[in-house]
Structures are given as C-alpha cells and as structure tokens.
Amino acid sequence: MSKTIGVIVFPGSNCDHDAYHALKHVMGAETRFLWHKDNDLSGIDLLVIPGGFSYGDYLRSGAIARFSPIMQEVIQYSKQGKPVLGICNGFQILLEAGLLPGAMLYNEKLRFVCKNVYIRLENEDTLFTRGLEKGELLDIPVSHGEGNYFIDRDGLRELQDQNRIVFRYCNSEGFISAESNVNGSVDSIAGICNPTGNILGMMPHPERAVEPLLGSTDGKKIFEAVLDNLAVA
Template sequence: MSLSKIKFGVVVFPGSNCDHDAYHAAKHVMEQDAEFIWHKETDLHGADVIVLPGGFSYGDYLRTGAIARFSPVMQEVVRFANNGGTVIGICNGFQVLLEAGLLPGVMLRNRSLRFVCKFVHLKVENASTRFTSECQKGGVLKIPVAHGDGNYFASDDVVKSLEDNNQVVFRYCEADGNITDEANPNGSLHNIAGIVSAEGNVMGMMPHPERASELELGSADGKKIFESLIHSVVLV
C-alpha cells in the first residue's frame, strides 16, 4: 500500500443508494482506501474524508435528511466537521448536512414537481476549496443530478453571505458556462448546485460526481472532486 493513500469513509443510512457508487469511485477508480460506516456506528474508522452519499435515507420521511441527522453516526460526523474534518455530502448527503446545520439553507421540492435525472453542467465558482482545487475557476463540469428535492432555498441574508464569502462552489449552467434559468434543473436560488461551509471543510452538492468518474459512464469530470480531496488531504 502506498503511503499516499487516503481513506474515504462512506456513511450508510437505511435507504442510502449511492453508497456503493461512492465507494467504487474512491476505492477502484481513485485507488484509495474506502470503508463503509453503518449509521449506528459511533466511530469513523479513522477516515480522512467522510462521504454522506445519495439516496433516500429513512425514506425521506418528514423532510429529506431530517431523520438521518439523528443517526448515532451523525453526532460523530458533526464533531469531526467541527474539528475541521473534511465532509462531502452528495445529493441526499447534502440534504442531511443542511438538516444537521453543518451548511445553511434547505431543499424545497423541485419547481417542476418532477424527479429530475439527467446530466447537467456546473460552473466552478470557487476552485480554491479542498473539494475543487483540481478544477479551474470558471470551468464547466458535466455531472448528473438525480433528485426530487434539490431546489436550494435560504433567506436573503444567508444567500448574500454565501455569495459574499465565495461559498457558492458550483452553479448550474449551460455547456458554455452561461448561467441561465433554462440550465437550472430544479429552481435553486442563484442556480446554486453546491456550497461550502465558511471554514471550507464541509461541502454539499446535489450533482453526483461519483456517477461521473469514468468515461464509460458518460463523463469523468466528477473525478476532479475526488482528485482535489486526495491532494488536499495528502498536502495537509
């Protein structure tokens, strides 16, 4: 085993369904260490990066992510994050981060009322995070979304502070990088697709980089997120 391998800890809630995709991307595509962490565990297995994967944790009962937040493992994830640990929430994982208060805002039902499953384009608004250091600022990534509740909403004050502090990491855009309403798959405020915490160690994104990490799957742009994470951990 090479010394430069980092360990991804993929949390598994009842109803998670992208846990194996995230594990596959980390372990087999990126050739790093990866372990599943069952939601009842209170130990994060010494992971360098915690992944909250997509899916329908607890059947999306009450609100998306609302119940997963009370899983035993989440107490540890919150502690890990508050100590500066790296946490990425993808899709349902983003919703869990919002409910857990690790990121601000909520996800409303898509404005179309439909579940949207398709490739979208994302403009990289901030390439100096530990999640995007291998991307180019202003660059465009092609990554799929698959969600029914991805319509990012927060109060005007919160959105302003996200914008002012450069915490909007990704915005839905056209293939050429133009940010338009047509490119917005769910009605998110300011086309927001991903945000990072003020401290920079917690990111939530609705699109699925783990589903776009190999060209056979239609795009390998999602790999850049994993590469960024690996480099940031190795450099620390």
C-alpha cells in the same frame, strides 16, 4: 501516506456503493463503509455522505438521518476541520443537521430530474476544488426530486460575500440562466461549503461520472482534487 475514506450508510442510502466503487476501484483509495449506528470515525481522512433516500425521505429529506448516532460524530469530526462531502441526500442531511445553511424544496417543476447537467466551478479555494480552475465546467448527472435549494435573502448574501457558493448550474457554454437552472434553486446553486471550506454539499453526483462508460469522467476531478489536497495537508 495513503488516505482512508469512510462512506456512511443509512437505511435507504442507495448511492453508497457507487461512491465506494468510485473511490476504491476508480481512485484506488482505501475506502470503507460506515454504518449509521457506528460512532468511531478514527482513522478516517475523508467522510462521504452519499445519496439516496435515507429513512425513505420521511417527514423531509434528510430530517430523520440527522438523528442517527453517527451524525454526532460527523459534527465533531467536521469541527476539527476534517473534510465532509455530502452528495444529493447527503447534502440534504448536512442542511438538516445545520452543518450547512438553507433547505431543499421540491423541484420547481415538480419533476424528479435525472440527467447530465453542467455545473460551473465558482470557488476553487476549498479542500475539494483546489487544483481545478475557477469557471471550469463539469458535466455531472443530477438525480433528485427535492434539489431546489432555498435560503433567505440575508443568507444568500452571506454565502455570496463569503464566496461559499462552490458550484452553480449552467449551460454547456458556462452561461447561467433560468433554463440552465434544473430545479429552481436560488441563484442556480448546485453546491455550497461552510465558512472554513471543509464541508461541501452538492446535489450533482460526481461518483456517477468517473469512467468513460458512464458518459463523463468530470466527477473524478473532484475526487482527485480532494485526495491530492489531503495528501499535501
């Protein structure tokens, strides 16, 4: 049965159409937009919270979006084990909503970073990564000013012990160092999941790497994996 994907649109979202294009036209999946004031997620098999600057990043990135009516539904939806993918500002919103732990600081070097980076797959056992290989490198762009992931020492240990770090920034050889860490994130973290692996937050933009014209098609691998995993679920 074909799966339906919902892309949430907040005031200030600006990667919503990219995500829609990637899922609908490139992946060929049934996709629709969901306005942030909607409160009906019935029939949605995968939720995408796209990047952008919801509410102008006022106060803190994602802090106001958390109070949009749809977020209460997203919390209920995720509790049922259904998949939620937060990309960039979507990741920030998931952090502010408490669906994932930690917070985002300004990039260590204070610059908005917009470039292709390599990320290494650390956990191949989530709904979004099953089918990919552990250690696999993905060439995917980042585009953010506040992507410096922070969590305290105990929180980090928990993420590590529970294998919830899904992606880490690395170089083209797959090595992780201070230089390959584009924004200063704790432990080079680029993406994490919740304990049950159905909520993934990531700073890189897979929807911007789905066609050869865009310079990389590696982002497509994540969408393929999640759609395949949903099909067999």
